[in-house]
Amino acid sequence: MDSTLSLFxxxxxxxxLGGLFIGAGVALLFVFTGLVGGMSSVFSSTWSYLLRQPYFQQxxxxxxxxWRLVYAAGLVLGALVWWLGFSDGTPLTTEVPVWALxxxxxxxxxGARLGNGCTSGHGICGLGSLQWPSLLAVLTFMATAFITANLAAGWMA
Known part of the structure; x- marks a missing residue:
């Protein structure tokens, strides 16, 4: 079997194409507004509408x-456009149990809270602007992901 076919x-x-669009989107966001498009802060800023604890009211x-809600809506709408326009309409499924998800x-x-950001903030925006802390965060994310994936594969087998 072709190794590319087994991986993808x-x-x-x-x-x-998705990677190019994401890169272009965060680059345009930064160039035109100076804003960094990380997703973990979208989660916290959205909770600020509902929760009155001081942490969320910063x-x-x-x-x-x-703007973060508009940014997140763009991601959801982009996925919808892809699914409606470029897929065969078949819902994607997974064999991963709900508890594991x-x-x-x-x-x-x-991890995003502990690392003060997520893979989009550090991996796309931080690395793109040559930030040393983001490189360390991405290396930590990736090492943790490799270890976790291998451990999970052993548990699931």
Missing amino acids: PLGWQHYL ARYTGSRG LVGGFLVGY
Whole structure:
């Protein structure tokens, strides 16, 4: 079996196109507004609408929540446009159990909070602007992901 097919059973072209669009989007956001498009702060700034705890009411969240919601909506709409226009309409499924998805989501959220940012903020924006802390964060994310994926593969087998 072709190794590319085993790694990318749906093809690699849409991943490349998606990566180019994401890179162009965060670059345009930064060039035109000076804003950094990380997604973990979208989560916290959105909670600032609902939760009155001091953490969520910080100016960095309340002052940016409007544009961050528009930014997140653009990501969701972009995925919808791809699904409606470029896929065959078949919903994608996974063999991963729901409990594993929930645990993984919790750990990723915790890691984003611990690392003061996520893969989009550090990996795309931080590396793109040559930030040393972002390089360290991305190396930590990737090492943790490799270890976790191998451990999970052993547990799931």
